[in-house]
Amino acid sequence: MNFDFFFSNLPELTITGLAFGAIYALIALGYTMVYGVLQLINFAHSEVFMYGTFATLWVVMALGAADADGVQLIAILIAALLAAMALSALIALALERVAYRPLIKRDAPRLIALISAIGASFVLAELMGLRDRIAGWLHLDDNLSEYVRKAKINNSMAGAIEKPRFEVAGVSISSIDVIVIVAAIGMMILLDQFVRRSRLGKGIRATAQDPETAALMGVNPTRTIQYTFLIGGLMAGVAAFLYMLKLDATNYQVGFLLGVKAFTAAVLGGIGNLRGALLGGLVLGVAENWGQALIGSQWRDVIAFVLLVLILLVRPTGLLGESLGKARA
């Protein structure tokens, strides 16, 4: 155990951990909301996120962020954020329409929906992985080679965005980490207020509590489920944008591990609980970083899952342990 290193770098380790944890938290929202409403784990949500990373990458490349600065760069980044949110939301809605609604209509067992989700996840990931072939069939390969080339490896927008660092009390901090943390927490607060106060949010909570009674009271369940997927998709889009801002590169398999971690974060905080997702994500991100510093980076995933097991042993419902329906979220 390397305590010297751990304590002398604690602030930096915490901040980078929080930044990645914030991304986990935003993805975790998608898992937690769908679970709250449908009692169903949407395993294809990781691919919703993955498509968002590509939307960000393509917009940044297409609009030439590498040569832009100042207002122009900010405009490009906003466009990239909107594109990521739009594509992720679109994929999430398509998922609901294709992989879930037909099953829910037929009152299929939950297990079937789970298998359907895993299948949809593979289809979405492999479609992105095969985009070079698909572009080839459409005879677009020559025109779009920058966007479809090297389909199976990291696609990168490195160098497009400057990442200045600054010092606070002797601790070197990346401005990107600060942006990621602030943006993610800001989005969570907005969403939390939205679900708590708006008509739609009340509908979502009512459906989560008791779908039949909610339907009797005039809440359209199909519409509510759709909106739940939409919100999850939008949040995954924001997460994807922030992820790209921080790491620059993505590939078609990037969703898998992040999805598992975000799901872990959701369970850690209490699945079905919005604030739980935030807390779970941040705790997971920081714990991973601290653990890596103390034991070694190769233990990252072990640390994450041991933490999950330990917390579930003590609190089987997660840290905050309530469901979406029980209204405080």
Add this chain to the structure above:
Amino acid sequence: MTACGTTKEDGKGGGSDAACDLKLAFFGPETGDAAGLGKPIIQGAKLAVDQYNADADCKVELVKYDSQGSPDAAPGLARDVVGDESIIGVVGPAFSGESAAAGPIFADVGVPTITPSATNPTLADNGWDTFHRALGNDATQGPAAARYIKDTLKAASVFVIDDASEYGAGLAGIVEKDLGDAVKGTDTIQQKQTDFSATVTKVTSAKPDAVFFGGYYAEATLLIGQLRDGGWDGTFVVADGVKDPAFLDAKDAAEGTIITCPCIPDTDPAVAQFAKDYEAAFGEAPGTYAAESYDAANIFLDGIGDGIDNREDMLKFVNDYDEKGITKQLKFDDKGEPADVHVYAYTVKDGAIVPEGEIK
């Protein structure tokens, strides 16, 4: 038309006594995360086979077995290979991990393999008489990298990172041992990892002159980007697993990176003709290990040209082989290691990987 008879002198073309209906197998990644490293190897072997077929009565077929570079997929594929009696030799397996997994199966049945790229030294210590290597292993590459860091870079402090793979961890271990006291810290990452915050903090707090990374380009590209973002400005030293154009995706962060490789530069006069033919065939300059793969395939093709039509004779032929290839004198010791070994240094300059010369 070419005359009949053996054409052993130039190693090309099947004479009248050349064997028929034979196949060579490529074993390695055609798709997957490391597909970029597989492509030049496939094309190098393909060029050799195409040149042989151009004036041969009996064509040799090159069959591709796509392992995606994964040790998990390797044993199943290896069984497919040994099951096809017409496959007389294997160019590959391309990576060290899959070589370790597939090696026992090839050795059991007696299918001769010549890898143009797997560099883990312990592969030769398994007593597989079918194993051959057409390039220097990490027991020569590692010390060469260490010498470069000590003598050329004159780095007083080095941080060593590996990716826990058969190849990366093995190589990093050798470099770490050779550098001795200059190593200020080590860390291990995982393949497919994307966020290296903790590792970056470890490096920036140790402030080393150089970082050595043993692993493949997929992680190296992300790692150097994050190290530079983290404010570290020393020299990044990597090995052959990173020598792929995809590493240049790191853009400015990649500049100045030193890449060691037991692969001959395509500007070397010895491979000039090969480089020209390769470019004519595939429309690009030969990538990493294309020339080594070409040499490996040509050893088998020489044997086929001599009329060898079974694995047993081919194995004996390869074990006794002693001819000049384009990359080196091709001769294997009793463990399958090449007798003649060179390691070269490359550097990333103005967005291209350029040769710096041999590491003596």
